[in-house]
Amino acid sequence: MSKKAVCILSGGMDSTLASYIAKNEGYDIIAVHFNYGQRTEKRELQAFRDICEDLEIKEKYEIDIPFFTQIGASALTDDKIDVPVDGVKPGVPITYVPFRNGIFLSIASAIAEKEEASAMFIGVVEEDSSGYPDCTDTFIDKMTQAINEGTKKNTHLEIKTPLVHMMKSDIVQKALELNVPLQHTWSCYKEQEEACGVCDSCRLRLNGFEQVNATDPIKYKGQ
Template identity: 55%
Template sequence: MKRALCIMSGGMDSTLCAYLAKKQGFKIIALHFDYRQRTQLKEKECFEKICKDLGVYKSYILNTDLIENIGANALTDTKIPIPKNELGQNEFPITYVPFRNGIFLSIAGALAEKEKCQSIFIGVVEEDGSNYPDCTKKFIKKAQKFINQGTAIKHKISIQTPLIKFKKKDIVSLALKEKVPLELTWSCYENNDLACGECDSCLLRLKGFKQAGFKDKIAYKI
């Protein structure tokens, strides 16, 4: 049975990708990264619940606190405030974590080699995101090339990005159509209890639900 390594943050996009991979007949190897982000406790909780609902073959939670040590972002540095109500106002917002997807995909490449996976699924969104440079189709194409050049396996690993050209409303609609439990997912950059409703990620999520014509089941502070 073919295997897919699914990078899963506990958020909507990566969760939908994992369910789509399962629908395609892949056995799911779930991978979650702990880089000491503000909402890691909630993200880990969501990841574990999603893995149980999805019935994954195997799951990994890997420590990547080197990302926190590098810093320069508001997700790991609590001294830097999370921007509020500034969606789309900055080319590279302070919530951008330097080369995060590059680090994640490098590690995923090694794990995919170990687990004999044919594909890596990652929920990057280029069209309707926060302008992160490591969420583009061009970047993913080059990442796939360096993974295949740097791994000792006979078959080629493909990086699957089924949502890369989606709008958030399309992600919400498809997820609900595929019966993905979005109430188990988390998007907030700041809180572990009630989603703040003001950070870029919350605003994108709320915008997606509103435009898709559905109500988000998670609770918001604002």
């Protein structure tokens, strides 16, 4: 019997690499994507669909979570808050979406239980988190305990975070080694046509490519 994994797949470089790692580990992938009112929602959904096609994924879920825009409090979900473009600063960034990964993992757990999956993959990265409290080993360990406590006795879920201790340059290198279609991924927090190149996410991505002397295949403003 084949083993199944639910992959939380945003369409970004990290979650895409995590999904390719899952495939290489022999899992049948069930892909889950969340539309949560983020600024680049349409572009991320396109990336998700393209990557599912690349991976030949048959089982996929596109989940709408509208309440994040009601809460606001994040530059990703509240149009009144500008996405910062002046580099990473100490503390929790304004791009942090309250308990987003906790909510994503909870929903993905329900899908995993229904699909009888044994693992969930999430592309959290401590370097990338820049102070996000829901991207740490400690958080993932405690979520794993809570999820297994709150599901059926025959449900045994492992949350796999293959990138959590990688630097962005390591992620780029690994993605290139595995022939991940990086041209289909999207990381920009601000723009949907051409990546801005100046938000925290774009800066980290571009820096990762620069450190391994590789060229990012997506288009940036001003190129």
